[in-house]
Amino acid sequence: MLRVLYLVHDICEPAVRRRVMMLKAGGARVTLAGFRRSSASPADLGDVVPVDLGTTKDAGFGQRIAAVARVAMTIQGRLGGDGVPDVIVCRNLEMLALAARLRALYAWARVPVAYECLDIHRLMLREDALGAAMRALERYLARDVSLLMTSSPAFVRHYFRARNQVSSPVELLENKHFEPMETGGNALHRLERAPWRIGWFGALRCRRSLLTLADFVRAMDGRFEVVLRGKPALTAIPDFHDIVAAEPHLRFEGPYRNPEDIADIYREVHFSWVVDYFEAGLNSSWLLPNRLYEGCRFGAIPIAVAGTETALFLRHRGIGVQLPDLSTDQLVEMLGDMDTTTVEQLRGKVLEQDRKTWTFDGEDCRKLVTLLSRLNLHPPEASMKPA
Structure with missing residues (x-):
């Protein structure tokens, strides 16, 4: 059984x-270690008991650096x-530092490291001395990373390869809905x-989205409503509530619980908000978010903004609603005249897509663990070429 040490922020x-x-579904034995961003208890992880490395702060980059430096001196004992482990998977840059420390401590074992990076932090993209130092x-x-795992080809095109950040092979690991066994049905409960x-579900961090949606539903005077679920980023939207x-x-x-509640919450809406202007023109324009895959899996019509990787993804498949720009006027123009026939047509195009477009199943889990198990044997072939 492959022993995976998973280091997370x-x-x-x-x-x-x-x-x-x-x-775990792929057959690995997992040790989870990482920091926490709140005093809340982690969700149920079954027989995996996380190693708590301490508390760090959202938007507190200096504090996080200090926390990583302190833990690096004692990380081996804390585990x-x-x-x-047979392989270390580290999520985000701060955990890559801890992985490098452990790899040095385990030098005799030549433990491979897989770098999982699903967002490009804005600090990494600054064109000043700080940005250059971070890169x-x-x-x-x-x-010495053996594999880069990332969730969008745009991250490779615009950052990792464009700036020569990582030379290892790349595995595209999209933010798909985890569905080890197919969930029965995929339509709305009722239309x-x-x-x-x-x-709008997940990490609620885009203030511009919230204000635009508020203006839109006010203008629609009851014809539309917006349901929000997940975790509001109060550092970005302090007046969210x-x-x-x-x-x-x-x-x-x-x-909500992910993946347990995903089917129910998306079946109760007609459209899925996949817009993010939190880091417009940078990370937010390049990502393919979880909510894209989760909503489409259960028939919610995605709403995106033109010029983003998400909009490109949807255009290639001929699905969804694309706004030329994020504004109340554009929302009114694109959605204001919606009727049952149009909604059924748009939803039908989403439901026609292959389920595997949206889901990560048991077979995919086994393939992932097999890929990680081979890192000790030979470098993997890159499974995704940047476009």
Whole structure:
């Protein structure tokens, strides 16, 4: 059984839980270690008991660097008696630093490292001395990485290859819905007439999206409503709850379990909001978010903005609604006249797609673990060529 040490920046993040579940479903034995961004307890991980490395802060980059430096001196002891792993998977740059430290401590075992990077932090893209220093640090730490796992080809085109950050082979590991066994049915529970519901689920961090949606539902005067679920990024939208409370057609319904609740929450909406202007023109324009795959899997019509990797993805498949720009006027123009016939047609195009476009199943889990198991034997062939 492959022994995977999974180093993460936030043991409470839902995506971390999903990856642990995927590795286990693929046949790996997982040791999870990482920091946390809140005092909340991690979600149920079954027999995996995370090694808590301490608390770090959102938007507190200096504090996180100090925390990593402190932990690096004691990381081997903190991991207890689990022994030397067969492979280390590290999520994000700060954990790559810890992986490099462990690799040095385990030098005799030649433990391979897989670098999982699913977002490009804005600090990495600054065109000043700080940005250059951060990129140089990443190149240095990644010099011996055996595999880069990333979720969008645009990250490779615009960053990793364009700036020569990582020379290892690349595995495209999209943010698909984890579905080890097919969930029965994929249509809405019912397709009634207006009000049409737009679901915005996951990390709620885009203030521009929230304000635009608030203006839109106010202009539609009850024909549309927006359902929000997940974790609001209060560092980015400190008045999130005040904005929602002021709009009768905005509803925040709290967190949800991923993947257990995904089918139910998306079946209750007609459209899925896959717009993100949090880092417009950079990471937000390049990513392919979880909500894209999750919503489409269960028949929600994706709404994107032209010029992004998400819009390109949807255009290639002939599905979804693409806004020329993010504005209330554009939303009114593109969605304001929606009727049942149009919604059924748009939804039908989504449901016609191959389920594997949206899901990561048991077979995919086994392939991932097999790929990781081979890192000790020989370098993997790159499974994705940047376009």
